Amino acid sequence: MSPTTPTTQTTPPTWTITTTEGITLTGHQPDWSQDNPSHTDITLDQAINHLRDHAHYTMLPIDPVLPPATLDITINGTHYRESTSLMFATQIACHPYSTQPHQQVPTASLTIVEEWDFEGLTPADLAHIATQIRTQADYFENTVLPALVTARENWAAHHQTKADLP
Incomplete structure (x- = not known):
């Protein structure tokens, strides 16, 4: 018989809060989370408030293929034109100590x-929104795109350019 290699079990990562009262609180630290609630030398009340406000979260990469969006905004009669490359950005977050049960499990933000x-x-x-976006993309591709191509072809065939003007 050959000896077996012992398996090493990895301990899931945890966060730790040590209070001034000598109480230690620990919990699961998801490997995907960009924030760790660990603290030392805070009161138990501060620790409880800190955990209630804490969110484990991660920002997922933004699809670099999308062009920047231009937003036209009028605020109090003043017109602003802003450009952003933040489109369809997604984040996963979990507020494990929220008073709202639906926030105590990971959810997505879009x-x-x-x-x-x-x-x-x-x-x-998220599946419903993905379906809606696919439907919208199909509409763009199957209805708007052909209509735009037809309009441009018609425009090119019938529009006078500056060179055609007397």
Whole structure:
């Protein structure tokens, strides 16, 4: 018989808060989370508030293929034109100590363009939005694109350029 190699079990990462009262709190630190709630020398009340406000989160990469969006905004009569490359940005977040049960599990947030967010999406919500986006993309490809090509062809065939003007 050959000797077996012992298997090494890895311990999942944890966060730790040590209070001034000598109480140690620990919890699971997801490997995908960009934030760790670990702290030392805070009171138990501060630790509880800190955990209630804490979110494990990660920002997923933005698809670099999308062009920047241009937003035209009028605020109090002043017109602003802003450009952003933040389109269809996604984030996964979990607020494990929230008083809201639906926030205690990972949910997705989808930023269509900056400051236009759909937050707290369940897997079913995200699947529904993905279906809507596919439907919208199909509409763009199958209806808008052919109409635009036809309009441009018609325009090219019938529009006078500056060189054609007397």
